[in-house]
Amino acid sequence: MASPKVFRVALDTPLRRLFDYLPPASPPQGPVTPGMRVRVPFGRQRLIGLVVASGATSEIPRERLKPILEVLDPTPLLDSAALELLEWAAQYYHHPIGEVVAAALPKALRLGAAARESEERWELTSSGERACAEGEPRRAPRQRALLEALQQAGGWASAEALTGRLGSWREAARALTARGLIHRTERALARASAPASVHAEGPVLLPEQSAAVEAVAASLGRFGAFVLHGITGSGKTEVYLRLIEQVMARGGRSLVLVPEIGLTPQLIGRFRARFAAPIAVLHSALTDQERLAAWRDAAGGVARIVLGTRSVVFAPVPDLGLIVIDEEHDASFKQHEGGFRYSARDLAVVRARQAAVPVVLGSATPALETLQNVAAGRYTHLRLQRRTAQAQPPRLALLDLRASAVRSGIATPAVLAIGRHLEEGGQVLVFLNRRGYAPTLLCTACGWIAPCGDCDARLTVHLAARRLRCHHCGADAPLPERCPQCGFAVKPVGQGTERVAETLAELFPTVSIARLDRDVVRRRADLEAVLERMSSGETRILVGTQMVTKGHDFPNVTLVVVLNADQGLFSTDFRAPERLAQTIVQVAGRAGRGARPGEVLIQTEFPGHPLLLSLLAEGYDGFARTALEERAQAAWPPFTRLAALRDSATTAQAALTLLTEARKLASHPPRRVRLLGPVPAAMAKRAGRHHAQLLIESPERTRLHAFLDQWLPQVEQLPSARRARWVLDVDPIELF
Numbered sequence: 192m193a194s195p196k197v198f199r200v201a202l203d204t205p206l207r208r209l210f211d212y213l214p215p216a217s218p219p220q221g222p223v224t225p226g227m228r229v230r231v232p233f234g235r236q237r238l239i240g241l242v243v244a245s246g247a248t249s250e251i252p253r254e255r256l257k258p259i260l261e262v263l264d265p266t267p268l269l270d271s272a273a274l275e276l277l278e279w280a281a282q283y284y285h286h287p288i289g290e291v292v293a294a295a296l297p298k299a300l301r302l303g304a305a306a307r308e309s310e311e312r313w314e315l316t317s318s319g320e321r322a323c324a325e326g327e328p329r330r331a332p333r334q335r336a337l338l339e340a341l342q343q344a345g346g347w348a349s350a351e352a353l354t355g356r357l358g359s360w361r362e363a364a365r366a367l368t369a370r371g372l373i374h375r376t377e378r379a380l381a382r383a384s385a386p387a388s389v390h391a392e393g394p395v396l397l398p399e400q401s402a403a404v405e406a407v408a409a410s411l412g413r414f415g416a417f418v419l420h421g422i423t424g425s426g427k428t429e430v431y432l433r434l435i436e437q438v439m440a441r442g443g444r445s446l447v448l449v450p451e452i453g454l455t456p457q458l459i460g461r462f463r464a465r466f467a468a469p470i471a472v473l474h475s476a477l478t479d480q481e482r483l484a485a486w487r488d489a490a491g492g493v494a495r496i497v498l499g500t501r502s503v504v505f506a507p508v509p510d511l512g513l514i515v516i517d518e519e520h521d522a523s524f525k526q527h528e529g530g531f532r533y534s535a536r537d538l539a540v541v542r543a544r545q546a547a548v549p550v551v552l553g554s555a556t557p558a559l560e561t562l563q564n565v566a567a568g569r570y571t572h573l574r575l576q577r578r579t580a581q582a583q584p585p586r587l588a589l590l591d592l593r594a595s596a597v598r599s600g601i602a603t604p605a606v607l608a609i610g611r612h613l614e615e616g617g618q619v620l621v622f623l624n625r626r627g628y629a630p631t632l633l634c635t636a637c638g639w640i641a642p643c644g645d646c647d648a649r650l651t652v653h654l655a656a657r658r659l660r661c662h663h664c665g666a667d668a669p670l671p672e673r674c675p676q677c678g679f680a681v682k683p684v685g686q687g688t689e690r691v692a693e694t695l696a697e698l699f700p701t702v703s704i705a706r707l708d709r710d711v712v713r714r715r716a717d718l719e720a721v722l723e724r725m726s727s728g729e730t731r732i733l734v735g736t737q738m739v740t741k742g743h744d745f746p747n748v749t750l751v752v753v754l755n756a757d758q759g760l761f762s763t764d765f766r767a768p769e770r771l772a773q774t775i776v777q778v779a780g781r782a783g784r785g786a787r788p789g790e791v792l793i794q795t796e797f798p799g800h801p802l803l804l805s806l807l808a809e810g811y812d813g814f815a816r817t818a819l820e821e822r823a824q825a826a827w828p829p830f831t832r833l834a835a836l837r838d839s840a841t842t843a844q845a846a847l848t849l850l851t852e853a854r855k856l857a858s859h860p861p862r863r864v865r866l867l868g869p870v871p872a873a874m875a876k877r878a879g880r881h882h883a884q885l886l887i888e889s890p891e892r893t894r895l896h897a898f899l900d901q902w903l904p905q906v907e908q909l910p911s912a913r914r915a916r917w918v919l920d921v922d923p924i925e926l927f
């Protein structure tokens with residue numbers, strides 16, 4: 192086979208293409224193949240890129256092509272399956288392949304770190320040996336000491352050993368290298384893969400769990416998508432663990448995706464307690480070096496389980512046998528910031544299909560898209576409807592806020608219920624999706640409300656910190672005592688978790704109350720401390736935001752109070768009701784996981800709302816059925832496919848410029864493709880920038896993508912596109 196004449200390289204630039212290069216002038220040890228990193232000239236810079244393909248010819252005249260400067264990897268960093276996934280993602284999300292590759296690799300690798308753990312070694316060359324024998328170089332004692340040290344060590348030594356022996360020697364090494372007397376090498380350290388086995392036996396499975404394990408296990412070795420739809424406490428994790436065990440017994444490895452906030456010490460602890468096998472954990476809180484080390488463990492096959500948040504979907508896993516997505520409905524699987532906006536859940540399913548392995552999507556509240564995939568026969572539905580412990584499902588009840596006295600957002604019947612449960616020895620969870628003390632600071636004399644100068648939003652009062660903060664842009668100012676407009680005293684209006692905890696402390700002065708939100712939990716250790724005080728029973732009432740809904744196990748919680756269900760009922764975002772139902776079901780699932788039955792009180796001013804009624808009467812299933820019917824009628828996803836072209840600018844008008852021109856380019860869109868907008872976003876001004884969006888919609892995925900394929904390059908060519916900060920969001924999950 193003739194060696195390739197041209198290499199196509201993905202570079203981290205916003206250009207939607209690969210770049211062609213000639214083979215390196217001084218050939219490396221082995222052949223250059225796709226998946227290897229190379230250093231190449233790019234304009235005046237030198238960039239590190241990834242070879243994605245090779246070929247015999249280029250569209251660019253040969254004399255204009257430049258050779259690769261350096262090949263960084265002796266073997267491919269990514270195998271063909273990993274490259275295939277990246278190319279698929281670049282195509283589906285219509286995003287430049289170079290930026291997709293960059294998102295998939297740890298920063299240290301993008302900067303050129305070795306893909307394998309290696310040792311830096313220094314060796315004498317033959318002229319170095321002669322020089323040493325002749326006592327050269329006479330006038331440079333440090334250089335001579337280094338030559339002698341290498342000779343005495345048998346011709347080579349590791350950098351570490353040299354430092355131990357000589358202290359500083361790098362300058363001498365540079366001089367000797369320049370004279371050709373020594374040279375530097377990297378030697379890959381082989382890390383033996385530890386034997387994988389099971390530490391501890393799992394509990395006896397319930398029949399439903401066994402059936403789920405068997406169904407997925409029957410698909411090992413080929414693709415299959417399974418929705419593990421299990422109520423809270425039904426033992427989904429145990430099903431994952433059994434399947435991972437089977438994969439391990441066959442010599443394979445498993446990839447587990449968890450939501451950002453779900454990466455709790457409890458979950459990792461369960462994996463470690465069960466398996467005597469190395470686990471690589473990848474998440475956003477790692478340092479660059481930790482991330483590199485975990486990636487190497489995954490890529491080198493040392494780890495038998497690779498577990499992490501969103502971007503772990505790109506981690507290389509040799510002999511992949513199974514993919515698990517825990518809490519698949521969680522919004523954190525969708526990257527909704529920056530340029531490359533992918534869904535890790537959806538990519539995981541694509542990866543499973545490409546790798547011919549089963550994928551398990553676990554949730555107590557599957558996303559409506561996922562349930563529609565079940566209805567369409569694409570995914571297999573596995574139900575877990577019983578709790579593993581001797582626990583009854585919690586009783587849900589609505590509490591009409593209009594019919595009771597309310598103190599700081601807590602209605603009297605809720606206060607009485609809290610007192611009763613505390614007296615009976617239970618713990619109480621109070622959920623409010625709003626942190627801070629109060630969402631509004633108001634002057635009762637002139638009506639002034641503290642606004643954020645950079646957003647269409649109010650500033651939130653943080654009383655203990657004596658600050659006013661914007662929860663959208665992070666603006667932070669001292670809390671004023673008086674109205675800046677009229678000088679009258681100001682007062683906080685409404686409730687956040689800080690105020691609710693204060694009120695509960697006044698109502699139950701002898702009881703220990705804790706908070707769980709982003710203001711009190713800044714590091715992982717803070718979360719562990721709060722969870723520990725909760726599971727030891729020291730904390731009796733826990734007040735928290737969304738954070739409390741995520742998979743923590745509180746067996747002694749007998750009462751959950753949802754303080755305000757109404758935010759999700761009347762939103763402009765068609766997904767808001769789905770999120771509300773998921774939150775209520777998830778938070779309710781925290782109640783009564785032990786032996787005592789749980790009670791859930793949902794405070795609302797709209798006790799007759801059909802969504803709340805269907806949720807109460809038929810649970811999440813009933814809600815999902817009603818909501819899917821509504822989506823079908825309104826032609827929203829999953830019954831239509833969406834992409835959003837978004838832009839932002841310093842003025843409202845400028846934010847619409849590119850979008851208006853882009854829309855004009857498509858004045859006659861193809862059949863069954865519709866463009867909606869452009870319109871300013873619902874919260875148009877954020878962090879000093881005005882946001883706007885143009886929606887592109889089609890009931891057929893292929894039509895939508897065919898349209899985007901021909902339209903986007905034209906949009907890119909618009910003069911305004913170069914000035915704008917635009918981004919395309921395929922399958923957006925937030926419409927704002």
Ligand SMILES: [Zn+2]
Binds near residue numbers: 634674676
């Ligand atoms: Zn005033």
Ligand SMILES: [Zn+2]
Binds near residue numbers: 648661664
């Ligand atoms: Zn702001």
